[in-house]
Amino acid sequence: MENWLTKRAALSPNKVALIYQYTDFTFAELNDTVQLYASKLFNDDIKAGDRVAIFTGNSFNGYIATLAVQQIGAEIVFLNTRLSEDELSFQITDSGAKLVLIDDNLDSSQLKNIDVAKTRMSELLSMDRSDSYQPVAEFDNDAVTTIMYTSGTSGRPKGVLQTFGNHFYSAFGMSLNLRINDEDSWVMTVPMYHISGFSIMMRSLLYGIPVYLIDKFDVDYINKILINERASIISLVPTMLKRCLNDLKPGQNFNSNFRCVFLGGGPIDNWTLLRCQMLEIPVIQSYGMTETCSNVVALNFEDAQRKVGSSGQALFPVQLRIAESDADGIGDIEIKAPNVAKGYLNQPELFAAKMTSDGFYKTGDLGHLDEENFLYINGRKDDMIISGGENIYPEEVENVYAKIDGLESIALVGVPNDDWGQVPVAYITVDSDAFLNGPDLIEYGRNRLAHYKVPREFRLIEAMPLTASGKILRRKLDEVEFEVM
Amino acid sequence: MENWLTKRAALSPNKVALIYQYTDFTFAELNDTVQLYASKLFNDDIKAGDRVAIFTGNSFNGYIATLAVQQIGAEIVFLNTRLSEDELSFQITDSGAKLVLIDDNLDSSQLKNIDVAKTRMSELLSMDRSDSYQPVAEFDNDAVTTIMYTSGTSGRPKGVLQTFGNHFYSAFGMSLNLRINDEDSWVMTVPMYHISGFSIMMRSLLYGIPVYLIDKFDVDYINKILINERASIISLVPTMLKRCLNDLKPGQNFNSNFRCVFLGGGPIDNWTLLRCQMLEIPVIQSYGMTETCSNVVALNFEDAQRKVGSSGQALFPVQLRIAESDADGIGDIEIKAPNVAKGYLNQPELFAAKMTSDGFYKTGDLGHLDEENFLYINGRKDDMIISGGENIYPEEVENVYAKIDGLESIALVGVPNDDWGQVPVAYITVDSDAFLNGPDLIEYGRNRLAHYKVPREFRLIEAMPLTASGKILRRKLDEVEFEVM
Numbered sequence: 012m013e014n015w016l017t018k019r020a021a022l023s024p025n026k027v028a029l030i031y032q033y034t035d036f037t038f039a040e041l042n043d044t045v046q047l048y049a050s051k052l053f054n055d056d057i058k059a060g061d062r063v064a065i066f067t068g069n070s071f072n073g074y075i076a077t078l079a080v081q082q083i084g085a086e087i088v089f090l091n092t093r094l095s096e097d098e099l100s101f102q103i104t105d106s107g108a109k110l111v112l113i114d115d116n117l118d119s120s121q122l123k124n125i126d127v128a129k130t131r132m133s134e135l136l137s138m139d140r141s142d143s144y145q146p147v148a149e150f151d152n153d154a155v156t157t158i159m160y161t162s163g164t165s166g167r168p169k170g171v172l173q174t175f176g177n178h179f180y181s182a183f184g185m186s187l188n189l190r191i192n193d194e195d196s197w198v199m200t201v202p203m204y205h206i207s208g209f210s211i212m213m214r215s216l217l218y219g220i221p222v223y224l225i226d227k228f229d230v231d232y233i234n235k236i237l238i239n240e241r242a243s244i245i246s247l248v249p250t251m252l253k254r255c256l257n258d259l260k261p262g263q264n265f266n267s268n269f270r271c272v273f274l275g276g277g278p279i280d281n282w283t284l285l286r287c288q289m290l291e292i293p294v295i296q297s298y299g300m301t302e303t304c305s306n307v308v309a310l311n312f313e314d315a316q317r318k319v320g321s322s323g324q325a326l327f328p329v330q331l332r333i334a335e336s337d338a339d340g341i342g343d344i345e346i347k348a349p350n351v352a353k354g355y356l357n358q359p360e361l362f363a364a365k366m367t368s369d370g371f372y373k374t375g376d377l378g379h380l381d382e383e384n385f386l387y388i389n390g391r392k393d394d395m396i397i398s399g400g401e402n403i404y405p406e407e408v409e410n411v412y413a414k415i416d417g418l419e420s421i422a423l424v425g426v427p428n429d430d431w432g433q434v435p436v437a438y439i440t441v442d443s444d445a446f447l448n449g450p451d452l453i454e455y456g457r458n459r460l461a462h463y464k465v466p467r468e469f470r471l472i473e474a475m476p477l478t479a480s481g482k483i484l485r486r487k488l489d490e491v492e493f494e495v496m
Numbered sequence: 497m498e499n500w501l502t503k504r505a506a507l508s509p510n511k512v513a514l515i516y517q518y519t520d521f522t523f524a525e526l527n528d529t530v531q532l533y534a535s536k537l538f539n540d541d542i543k544a545g546d547r548v549a550i551f552t553g554n555s556f557n558g559y560i561a562t563l564a565v566q567q568i569g570a571e572i573v574f575l576n577t578r579l580s581e582d583e584l585s586f587q588i589t590d591s592g593a594k595l596v597l598i599d600d601n602l603d604s605s606q607l608k609n610i611d612v613a614k615t616r617m618s619e620l621l622s623m624d625r626s627d628s629y630q631p632v633a634e635f636d637n638d639a640v641t642t643i644m645y646t647s648g649t650s651g652r653p654k655g656v657l658q659t660f661g662n663h664f665y666s667a668f669g670m671s672l673n674l675r676i677n678d679e680d681s682w683v684m685t686v687p688m689y690h691i692s693g694f695s696i697m698m699r700s701l702l703y704g705i706p707v708y709l710i711d712k713f714d715v716d717y718i719n720k721i722l723i724n725e726r727a728s729i730i731s732l733v734p735t736m737l738k739r740c741l742n743d744l745k746p747g748q749n750f751n752s753n754f755r756c757v758f759l760g761g762g763p764i765d766n767w768t769l770l771r772c773q774m775l776e777i778p779v780i781q782s783y784g785m786t787e788t789c790s791n792v793v794a795l796n797f798e799d800a801q802r803k804v805g806s807s808g809q810a811l812f813p814v815q816l817r818i819a820e821s822d823a824d825g826i827g828d829i830e831i832k833a834p835n836v837a838k839g840y841l842n843q844p845e846l847f848a849a850k851m852t853s854d855g856f857y858k859t860g861d862l863g864h865l866d867e868e869n870f871l872y873i874n875g876r877k878d879d880m881i882i883s884g885g886e887n888i889y890p891e892e893v894e895n896v897y898a899k900i901d902g903l904e905s906i907a908l909v910g911v912p913n914d915d916w917g918q919v920p921v922a923y924i925t926v927d928s929d930a931f932l933n934g935p936d937l938i939e940y941g942r943n944r945l946a947h948y949k950v951p952r953e954f955r956l957i958e959a960m961p962l963t964a965s966g967k968i969l970r971r972k973l974d975e976v977e978f979e980v981m
Contacts, residue, residue: 012665012812012813012833019812022809024868149815186672187704190676219672324506384506
C-alpha cells in the first residue's frame with residue numbers, strides 16, 4: 012500500500028488530523044511538518060532500516076518525531092518513560108537504537124548515563140534539512156515499523172516486532188466494529204509508547220479522522236474536551252474512566268457527538284459500568300495486548316448493554332479459541348490473526364514457544380466463551396498484575412529483590428485497589444539476623460524499577476506457603492498472617 | 497483471515513444479509529443455506545482446488561451456489577450469460593472447469609453442445625449431503641477465489657485470477673470512501689458475473705450489510721425498492737441510471753435512507769448528472785476494471801458536486817500515476833494496488849506485458865489528474881467500446897467477421913447512443929463480386945458472439961482511411977461517406 016501519511020494528505024488535505032492544546036492541524040499541515048522533521052533526521056544520518064528510540068510523552072513534538080521516523084523507513088523503538096535507568100539501558104542496547112529522540116518537556120534523568128547518541132526533539136529543528144530526502148513510497152505489510160518492549164515471566168524484556176500489516180488489520184477490525192464515520196475523532200490520553208496510544212495515530216491516518224492529543228492525564232482538561240468539544244471516542248483504562256466520572260458535576264455530560272469510551276487495560280468494576288449506564292455513556296470493553304498489536308476482541312454497540320462484563324467478540328480478522336478448557340469452559344485464550352506480531356527481537360525462540368503448531372498465539376490469559384461466542388476474561392495463567400493499565404510480572408520484580416542480603420524469599424501479588432484496579436504488594440521472609448525495613452526496600456526498588464512495579468507494601472511473614480514440590484503457593488498468601496514492615 | 501461467511505454469521509447472525517423478492521435472510525440463515533448447498537456439492541465430488549463454472553443471473557440459487565463453491569475452497573469461474581456457444585466453450589475449456597452449475601430459470605441453450613459436466617442448481621438440492629464436509633477455516637489473501645474472463649486487443653479472452661486479498665482490499669478501500677454504516681444496504685442489479693456485482697457480495701460479508709438482489713433489470717421493480725424500501729446504495733451503469741430517472745414520476749424520489757448511486761462502466765453525460773443534482777441524488781462516479789478487482793478510483797461525497805466529470809481520487813490502498821503524458825497532462829493510467837489481480841490464467845505472459853518494471857499495471861486507459869489529484873478519463877489507448885457497461889474489443893469482433901468470403905476489410909467503432917452510451921457499428925469494404933447484406937451479417941454475428949458485441953449497423957464504404965504504414969485509421973471513419981447495408 013502507498014505510504015499512509017502521504018496518501019491521507021493527498022486524499023483529505025483539509026481535514027483536521029490533530030488537535031493539540033486547542034490548535035488544529037490539517038492532514039496537509041501534519042504531513043508538511045512531519046516531512047520537514049524527517050528531512051532533518053535524514054540529514055542527521057538516520058536512514059531506512061535504522062532504529063530510532065523515542066522517549067516522549069504525548070507531546071506535539073513526540074507525535075511529529077514518531078511519524079517522521081516512520082516516514083524515513085526507520086523502525087521506531089518506543090521507550091516507556093516511567094522505566095528505570097537499568098530497564099531503559101537494556102532496551103536501548105537490545106534494540107541497537109542508533110539515536111534516542113528525547114521530548115524536551117520531560118525529565119529524562121534516567122537516560123543521562125546511558126551510552127547512546129541522544130538528541131532533544133527541539134534541537135533537531137534547528138538543523139539543516141536534506142535535499143535528497145524522500146519519504147518511503149510504500150508501507151509494506153510485512154515490514155516492521157514499531158518495537159515495543161514487554162516484560163514477562165522469563166528473564167529479559169522482549170521487543171515486540173510490529174509490522175505495518177499488524178497495524179493495518181488492527182485498524183480495519185476496529186473500523187468495522189465501531190463503524191467509524193466522518194464525524195468521529197479520537198481522544199488520545201493513553202501513552203503513545205503503548206499500543207493503545209500508538210494505534211490511535213495509525214487509525215487516524217487510515218480512517219482520516221482527527222486525534223485529540225492530550226499530553227498528561229489532567230482530568231479537568233480532559234473532561235472539558237469531552238464536554239465542550241466534538242470528541243466522539245476516547246480510549247481509557249479503568250482508572251482513568253473512574254477519575255473522569257468522579258470529576259463530572261451533577262447535570263454535566265459529554266458532548267452530543269460523543270459515541271463511546273473504548274476501554275482496555277484490565278477489568279472494570281460493575282459500579283463504574285452502572286454509573287456509565289446512568290449517564291448514557293456507552294462503554295465498549297475490549298481485550299488485546301502488545302503482541303496482538305492492540306485489540307483482538309471488542310464489544311459492539313448493540314451488545315454493550317446485553318453483555319455487560321464481556322470483552323466482546325473476536326474482531327473480523329481474528330480467530331479466537333479456548334484451549335484445554337475445564338468443566339466450566341474456562342481455558343487458555345488463543346488467537347490467530349493478521350495483527351499478531353512478527354516475533355520478539357533477538358529472542359525468536361520465546362515467541363515460537365508461544366505459538367501452537369497450527370499458528371495460534373497463546374496469550375497466557377484465561378477465559379471462556381458464552382453460547383454466542385462472547386469472551387469473558389477469567390484472569391491470567393501466570394501471575395501478572397495489572398495496575399492502572401500497566402502490566403507487572405511478579406518474577407521480574409522478585410528477581411530485582413532476590414539479590415538483597417538477608418532477604419530469604421519474596422513473592423509479589425496484586426491486591427485490589429479502588430484507584431488502580433490492583434497494586435503490587437510483596438510478601439517476604441528474612442534471615443533471623445537481617446536488618447531490613449519497608450521504606451528502604453521501597454527506595455531500593457524505585458532506583459531499579461519503573462515506579463508502578465515497586466511494591467506498595469512489604470509484608471513480613473514467618474514462612475512461605477509451599478506446594479508439595481516446594482514452589483511458592485501465591486494464592487494462599489492472603490491467608491497468611493503478616494506484619495507490615 | 498477467518499472464512500468471511502462463517503465469521504460474519506458468528507458476529508452478526510441476526511442481521512439481514514440478503515433481501516430477494518421482498519424476503520429477508522439473516523447472515524445465520526444465509527450461512528446455513530450455503531453450507532447445506534456446499535455439503536451437497538462436496539458430496540458430488542467438488543473439492544478444494546477444483547474449478548466450478550457458474551452460469552447464472554442474479555437469482556437466489558445463483559447467489560447461494562456461488563458462495564457454496566467458495567466455502568468448499570474451489571475456484572469460481574464466472575460465465576457471462578450473454579456469450580455465444582463458441583465464447584462459452586472456450587472459457588469452460590480454458591479454465592478446466594469440472595462442472596458447470598446452471599441457473600434453472602435461465603435459457604442455457606448455448607451450453608447444450610459443450611462437452612462438460614452440467615448440473616441445474618435445483619437438481620443439486622435433491623442430492624445427499626456429505627457428512628465429512630467442512631467449510632474452509634480461512635480465506636487466504638494469496639489464494640485465487642474467482643476467475644472472470646475479459647476480452648482484449650489480442651486473440652483469446654483471458655481468465656483474470658482474483659484472490660481473496662484482491663477482494664478484501666477492494667472492499668476496504670470502498671468502505672473508507674463511502675463511510676459504510678450500520679444502516680447501509682446495497683442494491684445489486686449489476687450482474688454477479690461481473691466484478692461490479694460480485695464485489696457487492698464480498699462487501700456484504702465484510703461489512704455486515706444486506707444486499708438487495710435484483711434478478712433482472714426491471715426498472716419499475718427497482719424504483720419501487722429505491723423509493724419504498726430502506727435501500728441506501730445502488731451500483732449502476734449510466735444506461736441503467738437513465739432508465740431509473742426516466743421512470744420517476746413528478747414529485748417521486750428515493751427513500752430517506754438512500755445515500756448514493758455508485759456509478760461505473762463508462763462515462764455519463766452532464767444532462768443526467770444535472771437531473772440527479774436537481775433530485776438531490778448523490779452520484780459517486782468511479783473507475784475500475786476486472787483486473788483491478790473492482791474500483792480503484794472513486795469520488796467522495798464532499799467532492800461530488802465540486803468535481804463533476806471526475807472519477808475521483810485513487811482509493812486509500814491504491815497508487816495511481818499518469819505515464820507518458822502529453823502537453824495537456826493526458827497519458828496512460830497506471831495502477832499499483834493490493835487489489836490488482838494475480839494474473840491471467842494460462843497466459844501469464846500477457847499479464848506480465850501489462851506490468852511495468854516497478855510493479856504498476858498498465859490499464860490501457862488514458863486520463864489526466866487535476867492539481868488535487870482527481871482523475872479524469874480521456875478514453876482508451878486501444879479502441880475498446882463500452883456499451884451499457886459491457887466492454888467490446890473491436891479486434892475480437894473483426895476477427896469473427898474476417899473469415900467471411902468477399903468481406904475485404906472491416907473496422908468496428910463505437911457511435912454515441914443515448915441509451916447505451918455507445919453501440920458498435922461496422923465499416924466494411926467488400927470485393928466487387930460479393931453478395932453481402934446487413935441483416936445476414938448481423939445474423940452471422942449473433943450466432944457467434946454475445947449479442948451486445950454484434951454491430952448494430954453495417955456501413956459500406958469505398959475504401960478504408962489508412963495510415964502511411966497501411967493501418968486502418970479508425971478515428972477518420974466518421975468523415976467517410978457510407979451507405980447503410
